[in-house]
Amino acid sequence: MKFVSTRGQSDPVAVDVAIQAGLAPDGGLYVPAAMPMLPAAVLESGSSIAQLGAKVLQPFFADSCLEGELSEICRRAFDFPIPLERLRSKAGDVEARILELFHGPSSAFKDVGARFLAECMASLAPSGLTRVMVATSGDTGGAVAAAFYRRPGFEVVILFPEEGVSEEQAQQLTCWGENVRSFAVSGTFDDCQRMLKETLEAGSVHGDVRLTTANSINIARLLAQLVYYAFIAVELRGGQLPSLLVPSGNLGNATAAIWARRMGLPLGKIFMVTNANRCVPEYMEKGVWQPRPSLRTLANAMDVGAPSNMERIRHLFPEIDDLREGVAALSIDDAAIAACIQSGLARWGRVFDPHTATAVQAMEELGEACGPLPVVIATAHPAKFRSIVEALVGVPVEAPAALAELQQRPSAYESIPASTEALRASLSTEA
Numbered sequence: 001m002k003f004v005s006t007r008g009q010s011d012p013v014a015v016d017v018a019i020q021a022g023l024a025p026d027g028g029l030y031v032p033a034a035m036p037m038l039p040a041a042v043l044e045s046g047s048s049i050a051q052l053g054a055k056v057l058q059p060f061f062a063d064s065c066l067e068g069e070l071s072e073i074c075r076r077a078f079d080f081p082i083p084l085e086r087l088r089s090k091a092g093d094v095e096a097r098i099l100e101l102f103h104g105p106s107s108a109f110k111d112v113g114a115r116f117l118a119e120c121m122a123s124l125a126p127s128g129l130t131r132v133m134v135a136t137s138g139d140t141g142g143a144v145a146a147a148f149y150r151r152p153g154f155e156v157v158i159l160f161p162e163e164g165v166s167e168e169q170a171q172q173l174t175c176w177g178e179n180v181r182s183f184a185v186s187g188t189f190d191d192c193q194r195m196l197k198e199t200l201e202a203g204s205v206h207g208d209v210r211l212t213t214a215n216s217i218n219i220a221r222l223l224a225q226l227v228y229y230a231f232i233a234v235e236l237r238g239g240q241l242p243s244l245l246v247p248s249g250n251l252g253n254a255t256a257a258i259w260a261r262r263m264g265l266p267l268g269k270i271f272m273v274t275n276a277n278r279c280v281p282e283y284m285e286k287g288v289w290q291p292r293p294s295l296r297t298l299a300n301a302m303d304v305g306a307p308s309n310m311e312r313i314r315h316l317f318p319e320i321d322d323l324r325e326g327v328a329a330l331s332i333d334d335a336a337i338a339a340c341i342q343s344g345l346a347r348w349g350r351v352f353d354p355h356t357a358t359a360v361q362a363m364e365e366l367g368e369a370c371g372p373l374p375v376v377i378a379t380a381h382p383a384k385f386r387s388i389v390e391a392l393v394g395v396p397v398e399a400p401a402a403l404a405e406l407q408q409r410p411s412a413y414e415s416i417p418a419s420t421e422a423l424r425a426s427l428s429t430e431a
């Protein structure tokens with residue numbers, strides 16, 4: 001199996017090369033040269049998520065130097081529960097399912113991709129020290145830190161905008177110590193991304209440290225996300241075709257859903273649900289791709305004005321009408337997110353975080369257009385956004401044990417100006 005660039009100007013490579021490179025040399029994103037079809041036997045039940053992962057991902061790893069390690073990588077990466085629960089309205093008018101992706105160490109779905117990426121990189125790592133750099137607007141940094149924390153041979157450098165993250169997120173970005181260094185940048189998320197890019201462009205080696213990045217366009221993160229869509233298909237096989245409501249920002253999660261269905265998994269319509277950042281629904285409506293500056297919303301991990309994975313989706317569907325056949329998009333604004341969280345206990349007996357609330361609200365607005373068996377993809381635990389959620393539901397939201405433990409730890413970070421020089425200078429000194 002080879003991976004090619006969406007821009008078509010880079011050599012095809014095996015999965016391990018694509019993982020280590022992140023971005024293709026021509027600036028495009030790696031995609032499979034051809035989507036493998038899954039044999040029907042994969043859908044037989046009786047496997048754990050880790051075992052299912054090894055079966056679903058096998059074709060992508062064929063003939064790579066990670067092929068022999070794939071089962072072990074999956075066993076280590078998929079080590080937390082991903083329950084598919086019933087979601088029934090108390091009035092009895094809606095019967096749906098909800099996939100809880102928030103039982104990992106950072107209580108958000110990004111743990112799935114980050115842990116898988118970390119296991120792949122650890123299997124590939126040559127001797128010496130690898131520095132994994134990540135620019136984050138909120139959730140990614142915590143998931144990457146958790147995945148590499150105390151891992152021999154790796155050091156994590158997190159860059160986050162000093163003013164741009166919530167209090168709970170800031171704690172998760174700064175509570176690690178040991179092999180994780182956090183930098184609060186006096187600038188925006190875009191400044192953090194630029195500093196990361198300039199540092200990497202200056203050379204992939206810094207002294208005797210190798211540099212790499214765990215940003216969200218890495219193919220390993222996307223492949224890991226195929227596994228839980230296969231899990232949904234296995235769990236619900238033989239019944240109505242499940243449709244998927246995916247809270248979307250950079251579109252990594254939605255792209256994985258689209259790829260999973262392309263591999264032949266029995267999945268129905270896919271809804272990409274955005275917050276007030278509307279460029280995806282506008283594209284689906286008008287057929288014109290118009291990225292915009294991002295707006296700040298209650299669902300801040302989805303505050304993306306120029307979703308990078310759209311490039312992968314458009315590569316798979318050069319004709320927008322083909323995309324429209326099985327994929328739709330809608331936008332949920334802050335007022336509707338807040339109302340959905342507020343009514344959650346009375347209507348569903350559940351407390352939703354602001355990201356998951358976009359999907360629940362979309363299901364409500366779509367009604368029958370949603371299909372006979374909607375599955376809400378729950379991307380974060382409500383306690384991760386406690387201050388927003390508690391104010392709306394009026395009852396305390398209990399944090400899962402892993403999150404509560406992180407919240408107790410002392411926080412430490414270094415403040416730097418939004419300059420690549422300043423970052424470089426700090427990195428060449430000891431923490």
Ligand SMILES: *Cc1c(COP(=O)(O)O)cnc(C)c1O
Binds near residue numbers: 109139253302379
């Ligand atoms: C990152 C994130 C999203 C958006 O996922 P994409 O793959 O970027 O579309 C949704 N919800 C939460 C909680 C997130 O952290």
